[in-house]
Amino acid sequence: xxxxxxxxxxxxxxxxxxxxxxxxxxxxxxxxxxxxxxxxxxxxxxxxxxxxxxxxxxxxxxxxxxxxxxxxxxxxxxxxxxxxxxxxxxxxxxxxxxxxxxxxxxxxxxxxxxxxxxxxxxxxxxxxxxxxxxxxxxxxxxxxx
Amino acid sequence: xxxxxxxxxxxxxxxxxxxxxxxxxxxxxxxxxxxxxxxxxxxxxxxxxxxxxxxxxxxxxxxxxxxxxxxxxxxxxxxxxxxxxxxxxxxxxxxxxxxxxxxxxxxxxxxxxxxxxxxxxxxxxxxxxxxxxxxxxxxxxxxxxxxxxxxxxxxxxxxxxxxxxxxxxxxxxxxxxx
Numbered sequence: 001x002x003x004x005x006x007x008x009x010x011x012x013x014x015x016x017x018x019x020x021x022x023x024x025x026x027x028x029x030x031x032x033x034x035x036x037x038x039x040x041x042x043x044x045x046x047x048x049x050x051x052x053x054x055x056x057x058x059x060x061x062x063x064x065x066x067x068x069x070x071x072x073x074x075x076x077x078x079x080x081x082x083x084x085x086x087x088x089x090x091x092x093x094x095x096x097x098x099x100x101x102x103x104x105x106x107x108x109x110x111x112x113x114x115x116x117x118x119x120x121x122x123x124x125x126x127x128x129x130x131x132x133x134x135x136x137x138x139x140x141x142x143x144x145x
Numbered sequence: 146x147x148x149x150x151x152x153x154x155x156x157x158x159x160x161x162x163x164x165x166x167x168x169x170x171x172x173x174x175x176x177x178x179x180x181x182x183x184x185x186x187x188x189x190x191x192x193x194x195x196x197x198x199x200x201x202x203x204x205x206x207x208x209x210x211x212x213x214x215x216x217x218x219x220x221x222x223x224x225x226x227x228x229x230x231x232x233x234x235x236x237x238x239x240x241x242x243x244x245x246x247x248x249x250x251x252x253x254x255x256x257x258x259x260x261x262x263x264x265x266x267x268x269x270x271x272x273x274x275x276x277x278x279x280x281x282x283x284x285x286x287x288x289x290x291x292x293x294x295x296x297x298x299x300x301x302x303x304x305x306x307x308x309x310x311x312x313x314x315x316x317x318x319x320x321x322x323x
Contacts, residue, residue: 018167018213025214028250029224066250067211 021067027075028067034082035064044082053081146305147263152180160299161269162186166217176222177266177321182295185258185273189213197254197277204252212249212256219247219268227317234259237282240289243304249276259292261304266321269304271295 038044046064050057055074063070063078070078072088079086147155155161164179164186181189189212194205215230225231234244245268247258254277260270272292279285296304 015168018210018217021210021214022166022217025211025218026223029218029226032226033224062251066252067214068251 024067024069027070028063030086031075031078032064034079034084038082049078049081053077147267147300147302151300151302152263152267155299156180159183164189164216164220164270166220167213168217175220177219177268179216179220179268179270180263181260181270182272182299185270188273189216189258189270195275197275200254207252208249208254208256211252215249216247216258225318225321227314227321231317231321233317234289238286238289240286240293242293244289244292253277257288259288261292261296262321264305267305268321269296 035044035046035049046060047057050060053060055077059074060078062068063074072086076086152161156163160182161180162183164181165175167190191209194209196202196205219225219231230248230250232246232248234241234246236242236244243261244259245262247260247268247270249255249257254275257274257276257279258270259272259274260268263269272288272295274284274288279288
């Protein structure tokens, strides 16, 4: 460890890196869910998606199999290939606040949690509000619909 | 199923540790809970994970951060891709009864956090293994035995499980979010 690198710096860097990893993780969940949705409803395949966006199937497979260092450009192309727009947002940390949710076992909070999750489960692909809201996908509206 | 008081008591006695995302106390919401056996918490939170054969030097760090991000998503109430990320293990023998696994995604080697749902949305991790250690049925059984013995050592109660009601992905998804 260099003289300039203090334990606090390491902690701060870890916070930054895990936040960045969470963004990758959430982007993957969105990609994965959208793909599965279209796979089930329209029979979309990885090969068809790859053809549509102009890349090889192996790349699509890698991007769909787990969080990866996919570029925003490639991610946006994949979403567009799945009739969706990727929108990106930045939320300063101070707006997230700090949780005081120590006891999530008591009944009122449990009931509130259930309500939120129930709402989320019906909310298609929208980014979960409990996560760092970096992005959400918006299904494209077909003309004439 | 454990009650609030029992969970509190297990945390106070040090039998379980509540895992929280390493975000410097900045947590937007905690809709689910992960509790870990202290030995498991020490492994997951270790600053460095072991380097595996033929793995790049950065590998352990990336795997560790990716798994922390995945657990953080669970805690924050994000969507979990059931069966790929959370799976109820096939009950090959008594040690596997009611046992679930959190499954990391690439980069490989992946990791598995084995444990139980103390109640819906409250996961108790009692064993942690790297996937490449689980090469055959013997290794899986050893890991499941370790997980089940740990559960029994902290509480005589059965975990919150309804195996007969969890047959499909949708049922498991509902189960973790109930």
